[in-house]
Amino acid sequence: MCFSSAVGRWIDRSPNRLSTLSTTIFTNRFSVVTACILWYFIVSFHSSDVYDEWIPVSTVKNIMFGTILILGIFETLSAAGNTMSMERDWIVVAASHDGQPYDLTTLNATMRRIDLTCKLMSPIFISFIISVCGTQVGVLTVAVMSACSVGVEYFCAKRVWNNNPRIHDFKQIIQLQHNEDHYDSGQRSGRLKHFMLDFARDFRLYTTSVVFIPSVSLALLHLSALAYSASLITFLLNVGISLNTITIARTLGSIVEVSSTIVTPIGVDRLSKAKHHGLLYEQISSGFVEVDTSMQGSEVGLFRLGLWGLSWQSINLIPVIVSLWFMATGTTDIITSITLFFFLSSSRLGLWIYDLTTQQLTQTMTDPSQRSAFAGMENSFVAMFELVQNIVIIVLSRPQQFQWVAGMSFGTVLISTIMYAAWVWRMRGHLVHWDTVLKGCECVRMRLHVPRSLDASA
Numbered sequence: 001m002c003f004s005s006a007v008g009r010w011i012d013r014s015p016n017r018l019s020t021l022s023t024t025i026f027t028n029r030f031s032v033v034t035a036c037i038l039w040y041f042i043v044s045f046h047s048s049d050v051y052d053e054w055i056p057v058s059t060v061k062n063i064m065f066g067t068i069l070i071l072g073i074f075e076t077l078s079a080a081g082n083t084m085s086m087e088r089d090w091i092v093v094a095a096s097h098d099g100q101p102y103d104l105t106t107l108n109a110t111m112r113r114i115d116l117t118c119k120l121m122s123p124i125f126i127s128f129i130i131s132v133c134g135t136q137v138g139v140l141t142v143a144v145m146s147a148c149s150v151g152v153e154y155f156c157a158k159r160v161w162n163n164n165p166r167i168h169d170f171k172q173i174i175q176l177q178h179n180e181d182h183y184d185s186g187q188r189s190g191r192l193k194h195f196m197l198d199f200a201r202d203f204r205l206y207t208t209s210v211v212f213i214p215s216v217s218l219a220l221l222h223l224s225a226l227a228y229s230a231s232l233i234t235f236l237l238n239v240g241i242s243l244n245t246i247t248i249a250r251t252l253g254s255i256v257e258v259s260s261t262i263v264t265p266i267g268v269d270r271l272s273k274a275k276h277h278g279l280l281y282e283q284i285s286s287g288f289v290e291v292d293t294s295m296q297g298s299e300v301g302l303f304r305l306g307l308w309g310l311s312w313q314s315i316n317l318i319p320v321i322v323s324l325w326f327m328a329t330g331t332t333d334i335i336t337s338i339t340l341f342f343f344l345s346s347s348r349l350g351l352w353i354y355d356l357t358t359q360q361l362t363q364t365m366t367d368p369s370q371r372s373a374f375a376g377m378e379n380s381f382v383a384m385f386e387l388v389q390n391i392v393i394i395v396l397s398r399p400q401q402f403q404w405v406a407g408m409s410f411g412t413v414l415i416s417t418i419m420y421a422a423w424v425w426r427m428r429g430h431l432v433h434w435d436t437v438l439k440g441c442e443c444v445r446m447r448l449h450v451p452r453s454l455d456a457s458a
């Protein structure tokens with residue numbers, strides 16, 4: 001929440017893309033490997049062990065655990081920096097123009113497909129290692145995999161950097177430096193004040209951006225507990241759903257998430273046909289809204305598909321709310337469980353479609369010199385909403401109260417949908433092509449009034 005925007009600002013102000021990305025890679029992997037080594041010693045200690053006659057084992061464990069928490073902060077920030085460097089800098093620069101292989105839409109979808117597939121397979125693999133070989137071997141496996149991946153990640157990044165002249169070129173950061181002269185000697189007296197002024201400027205940049213509403217709507221979805229999160233899984237275990245059933249359902253949900261990376265490029269292409277009309281096109285033509293050249297022709301498809309994705313998620317969550325309400329009141333049967341898992345997994349398709357479309361909107365409708373700072377502030381909002389969700393779960397911690405958590409979560413999804421729909425209406429001037437709807441209704445009416453004999457002969 002506090003430092004994501006600073007990491008994004010650092011990425012924007014770093015002229016060498018490879019140096020920036022490699023720093024995030026090495027920092028992240030060093031944090032993970034060191035934390036795994038400490039975890040290995042924690043799980044190896046027993047209450048009867050004596051590390052030192054003056055220092056009890058519990059104290060040693062607490063010191064190690066505190067160090068792991070600090071390493072976790074560096075791991076989280078470096079992972080966010082790695083993602084921002086790739087998604088808001090490398091990809092946007094390297095992508096081809098619309099309609100060509102690996103245009104921005106296809107490139108985003110391909111990388112997200114790899115990401116979601118890894119997130120699907122890695123927990124299964126690590127869980128298998130732990131169940132067969134034990135926790136210690138599992139921790140060491142994570143450490144070894146993280147250490148070995150450093151070379152692979154750097155090699156791949158260096159190869160792309162060498163083969164793509166647009167990425168290889170140093171960034172121009174003059175636009176980022178001209179604001180520094182606003183700080184006088186009095187304001188520079190403390191680093192904290194300097195940090196707060198930078199944070200305030202990033203916050204103002206974020207809230208005044210033309211894509212603020214789509215971005216904050218996406219962040220707001222992290223307030224919802226209607227996902228395969230720890231809170232929902234804990235509730236399901238308390239009401240009697242087996243862990244095996246939850247694991248199978250979660251795997252199916254992950255498969256649906258991966259399918260969104262196939263649907264999105266096709267959907268953007270099909271829904272981009274209605275272009276060069278509405279308020280957005282007038283604003284682009286007049287220079288009021290700046291759009292990256294790689295986006296021209298696809299902006300309408302992104303708007304429309306994003307709205308379809310949020311609407312799909314909202315509709316599929318209605319049966320989920322009903323099922324959770326019955327479970328919270330003590331009714332847990334096979335039909336309720338199937339309904340819950342089927343529609344919850346189905347809703348993930350809409351969520352990730354909206355995530356991909358919003359990512360591309362923020363990539364192309366944000367000043368190139370401020371893309372990562374914008375993404376950093378977006379991450380801060382995501383962290384804030386996740387914190388609020390955790391606080392709500394702490395307050396409403398009993399399983400019988402989860403129905404209210406679910407209701408609040410569904411309300412946030414509806415609010416996010418309404419916010420985005422209002423933004424699309426403001427940008428396009430409409431949400432529905434009523435002339436097309438009326439023509440369709442007229443065709444249906446005429447079809448219903450055609451005599452059967454004529455219809456058969458036709």
